[in-house]
Amino acid sequence: MTRMIHQDNGVFPAVCPLDCPDTCSLVLHKKDGVITKVTGNPEHPITGGAICNKVRNMTERVYHTERVLYPLRRVGAKGEGKFERISWDEAVSEIASKYKNLIAEYGSESILPYSFYGNMGILSVDGMDRRFFHRLGSSQLQQGICNSAGSTGWKYTMGFGGGVSPEELVHTKLFIVWGGNIVSTNMHQLALIEKGRKEGAKLVVIDVHRNRTGQRADWFVPLYPGTDSALALGMMHVLFERGLVNEQFMQEFTLGHEELREHVKMYTPERVASITGVPADDIVKLALMYGETSPAYIHIGNGLQHHDNGGMAVRTICCLPALTGQWLIPGGGAFKSNGAYGSMNGEALERPDLRPNPDARTISMNQIGEALLSLDPPIRSLFVYCANPAVVAPDTGKVEQGLLREDLFTVVHDLFITDTAKYADIVLPATSSFENTDIYTSYWHHYVQLQEPVIPARGESKSNVEMFRLLATAIGFEENAFRDSEEDLIAQALDYADNPYLHGVTLDALKEQRSVKLNMTPKAHFLKSLSTPSGKIELFSSRMAEAGLPALPTYIPLIEGYDGEQRPAKGAEYPLMFISPPNHSFLNSTFGNVEKLQALEKEPLLQIHPEDAKVRGIENGDRIVVWNDRGRYLVNASVMDKMLPGTVISQGLWWGQGGRNTRANMLTPDRLADMGGGAVFFSTVVEVKRSENK
Ligand SMILES: Nc1nc2c(c(=O)[nH]1)N[C@H]1C(S)=C(S)[C@@H](COP(=O)(O)OP(=O)(O)OC[C@H]3O[C@@H](n4cnc5c(=O)[nH]c(N)nc54)[C@H](O)[C@@H]3O)O[C@H]1N2
Numbered sequence: 001m002t003r004m005i006h007q008d009n010g011v012f013p014a015v016c017p018l019d020c021p022d023t024c025s026l027v028l029h030k031k032d033g034v035i036t037k038v039t040g041n042p043e044h045p046i047t048g049g050a051i052c053n054k055v056r057n058m059t060e061r062v063y064h065t066e067r068v069l070y071p072l073r074r075v076g077a078k079g080e081g082k083f084e085r086i087s088w089d090e091a092v093s094e095i096a097s098k099y100k101n102l103i104a105e106y107g108s109e110s111i112l113p114y115s116f117y118g119n120m121g122i123l124s125v126d127g128m129d130r131r132f133f134h135r136l137g138s139s140q141l142q143q144g145i146c147n148s149a150g151s152t153g154w155k156y157t158m159g160f161g162g163g164v165s166p167e168e169l170v171h172t173k174l175f176i177v178w179g180g181n182i183v184s185t186n187m188h189q190l191a192l193i194e195k196g197r198k199e200g201a202k203l204v205v206i207d208v209h210r211n212r213t214g215q216r217a218d219w220f221v222p223l224y225p226g227t228d229s230a231l232a233l234g235m236m237h238v239l240f241e242r243g244l245v246n247e248q249f250m251q252e253f254t255l256g257h258e259e260l261r262e263h264v265k266m267y268t269p270e271r272v273a274s275i276t277g278v279p280a281d282d283i284v285k286l287a288l289m290y291g292e293t294s295p296a297y298i299h300i301g302n303g304l305q306h307h308d309n310g311g312m313a314v315r316t317i318c319c320l321p322a323l324t325g326q327w328l329i330p331g332g333g334a335f336k337s338n339g340a341y342g343s344m345n346g347e348a349l350e351r352p353d354l355r356p357n358p359d360a361r362t363i364s365m366n367q368i369g370e371a372l373l374s375l376d377p378p379i380r381s382l383f384v385y386c387a388n389p390a391v392v393a394p395d396t397g398k399v400e401q402g403l404l405r406e407d408l409f410t411v412v413h414d415l416f417i418t419d420t421a422k423y424a425d426i427v428l429p430a431t432s433s434f435e436n437t438d439i440y441t442s443y444w445h446h447y448v449q450l451q452e453p454v455i456p457a458r459g460e461s462k463s464n465v466e467m468f469r470l471l472a473t474a475i476g477f478e479e480n481a482f483r484d485s486e487e488d489l490i491a492q493a494l495d496y497a498d499n500p501y502l503h504g505v506t507l508d509a510l511k512e513q514r515s516v517k518l519n520m521t522p523k524a525h526f527l528k529s530l531s532t533p534s535g536k537i538e539l540f541s542s543r544m545a546e547a548g549l550p551a552l553p554t555y556i557p558l559i560e561g562y563d564g565e566q567r568p569a570k571g572a573e574y575p576l577m578f579i580s581p582p583n584h585s586f587l588n589s590t591f592g593n594v595e596k597l598q599a600l601e602k603e604p605l606l607q608i609h610p611e612d613a614k615v616r617g618i619e620n621g622d623r624i625v626v627w628n629d630r631g632r633y634l635v636n637a638s639v640m641d642k643m644l645p646g647t648v649i650s651q652g653l654w655w656g657q658g659g660r661n662t663r664a665n666m667l668t669p670d671r672l673a674d675m676g677g678g679a680v681f682f683s684t685v686v687e688v689k690r691s692e693n694k
């Protein structure tokens with residue numbers, strides 16, 4: 001392990017740590033002890049030599065002049081970002097004594113960890129950190145910010161959380177990318193699709209925005225936000241009506257197809273057209289194309305599930321391959337996430353058994369602002385790591401108000417003074433992933449990869465594992481679980497009889513090969529043993545009915561938003577739907593402070609349809625203000641027709657630029673989606689006008 005750190009020159013293996021399905025295998029080029037270049041590993045069977053421009057520029061982040069290299073204590077007002085350097089001893093003993101006092105006075109649930117996947121390393125975010133907070137007895141965090149609505153919808157239908165493998169896509173003849181911008185967010189899948197297209201396959205993109213992926217499509221199908229389940233139901237209507245369903249497959253592998261057949265009669269192409277904005281003829285054409293092309297594959301992106309009805313949208317779309325029997329055809333079926341194939345031994349890794357209070361309250365990360373402001377008994381300390389809620393969480397105005405509370409003790413472990421860290425009482429310096437030992441799985445491909453340190457920790461920075469180990473010791477936790485080395489943790493995570501796909505992936509194999517493929521043989525029979533209550537694909541789900549949801553796929557309009565039938569009344573206060581998906585050059589808010597990548601994105605923009613711009617007197621390049629009851633967002637107008645009128649788009653999770661309101665989440669609601677406690681970033685309505693503020 002010390003080998004790579006101590007060699008000053010050469011090329012060394014690495015893994016991309018970012019929250020991206022590709023989980024690329026990387027090569028780090030070192031000169032005089034410094035990483036000078038990051039390239040793709042041409043030998044990796046899936047990710048190969050190509051990597052994205054973000055990570056080609058990763059050295060700009062690792063060696064950024066503003067990286068936090070020492071522990072800091074706040075000296076200015078909260079949010080001001082003024083700190084003084086302190087030692088690790090001081091920082092750790094201050095946190096430990098504060099926590100002991102809080103626990104004595106208010107109980108351990110007064111402390112809340114707030115983390116997400118800023119580094120996807122299993123040890124970094126599902127390891128020593130979990131042990132620490134379990135043993136502490138802190139409040140628990142419900143991590144619904146990313147894909148939980150859709151994953152829950154998928155699981156109601158399919159049981160197991162896995163779908164089509166990348167290797168199968170060589171066979172595919174029709175690719176439907178539905179609510180995903182894979183040019184920016186899953187580039188190796190795009191490469192496989194482009195390969196297929198050279199052999200005659202077609203790409204259909206269904207999205208509210210003709211994004212980079214839509215621009216490449218053979219057919220781009222625009223629709224109103226939050227109407228995807230209606231579109232899928234309209235397709236089902238046509239499939240049943242035209243006899244394009246596979247009766248034998250439905251009989252053998254599904255539950256509820258007769259109920260569904262009756263149910264979808266009401267979703268005529270004409271009715272669905274008036275909801276979705278997709279012309280009736282196009283709905284029929286899409287359904288025929290889907291029903292008549294084999295293998296047909298559906299990539300379900302994250303965009304369509306960040307809505308009030310996001311769980312149902314995914315649940316409905318993933319019923320389509322069950323009607324046609326595409327699940328049995330190599331290269332056919334659907335993909336939402338393949339994370340479940342690589343699931344690790346969570347009990348051993350996270351040690352929930354260390355928790356003295358298994359019933360400790362659970363708080364949704366999507367409602368962190370509200371929780372900080374009004375929860376009773378209050379949260380008195382927030383410990384943020386691998387996350388940047390002041391930029392990424394919904395309704396960030398509330399988050400900021402919460403973080404401003406003088407009686408809240410906030411600790412942030414990060415590589416930078418993020419917009420969140422500005423509010424911290426203590427900032428702890430985090431290593432970059434190239435300074436750590438960790439393992440990575442992908443939620444798309446099937447390889448587990450090992451990262452060992454390539455450079456020493458910069459300054460006094462520490463990995464999450466090391467930092468939580470240190471805190472555990474300072475607070476007096478004596479269990480052996482807090483003495484485990486990184487290698488112990490890896491071995492414990494991989495030792496998991498319950499997941500047959502993990503058999504054969506061992507620490508030794510990882511050390512030898514760096515990247516080890518999961519054992520995919522059980523997948524051949526997955527349809528025969530689905531983990532739904534009936535063991536079948538549940539087109540009808542009693543579990544959904546028990547949860548108060550329609551048991552059959554059903555279109556439910558957004559709580560905040562407009563479909564084609566309920567276009568805003570004239571004079572409506574907020575007549576536009578505001579969609580704020582990721583941009584190409586940042587990874588959520590990560591890289592938002594890297595100048596080279598900032599320069600590529602230029603500035604926060606609002607894409608607005610010429611019709612919507614004209615009635616407001618807005619011209620291309622105008623500085624505009626976007627607002628609703630929650631807040632304001634200052635951007636420049638980009639007048640274009642990449643979406644239907646009534647929808648406006650702003651890409652990228654920008655940091656507050658020089659104190660300006662350049663965070664899209666000032667406008668987004670902190671309601672929870674229909675399933676899984678998911679976030680509903682895109683179910684937002686706004687109004688827009690030219691700003692006098694330059
Ligand atoms: N470059 C880059 N890559 C990333 C990220 C990043 O920030 N930047 N983030 C990473 C993370 S954490 C995630 S979760 C993934 C997300 O990546 P994707 O799965 O691609 O999802 P999003 O980019 O959130 O949204 C995709 C598209 O959905 C559209 N959309 C919004 N509402 C609707 C709707 O109602 N119906 C339909 N059909 N489309 C809709 C959006 O306009 C957008 O074009 O990307 C990962 N990769």
Ligand SMILES: Nc1nc2c(c(=O)[nH]1)N[C@H]1C(S)=C(S)[C@@H](COP(=O)(O)OP(=O)(O)OC[C@H]3O[C@@H](n4cnc5c(=O)[nH]c(N)nc54)[C@H](O)[C@@H]3O)O[C@H]1N2
Nearest residue numbers: 116117118119146385386387388392413430580588589590
């Ligand atoms: N409006 C809107 N909001 C969104 C989305 C959207 O599409 N639109 N997307 C949502 C989605 S899908 C997601 S997943 C979330 C993502 O939200 P977050 O997970 O909060 O993602 P990032 O903004 O990238 O913040 C990650 C932070 O972790 C830090 N970090 C990286 N490595 C380490 C490490 O090893 N240790 C520690 N301690 N810190 C580290 C980084 O420096 C960075 O500041 O955002 C959500 N917010």
Ligand code: SF4
Nearest residue numbers: 016020023024052055
């Ligand atoms: S962000 Fe995604 S595409 Fe870019 S290097 Fe990392 S895993 Fe690969």
Ligand SMILES: [Mo]
Nearest residue numbers: 019145146147
């Ligand atoms: Mo995400």
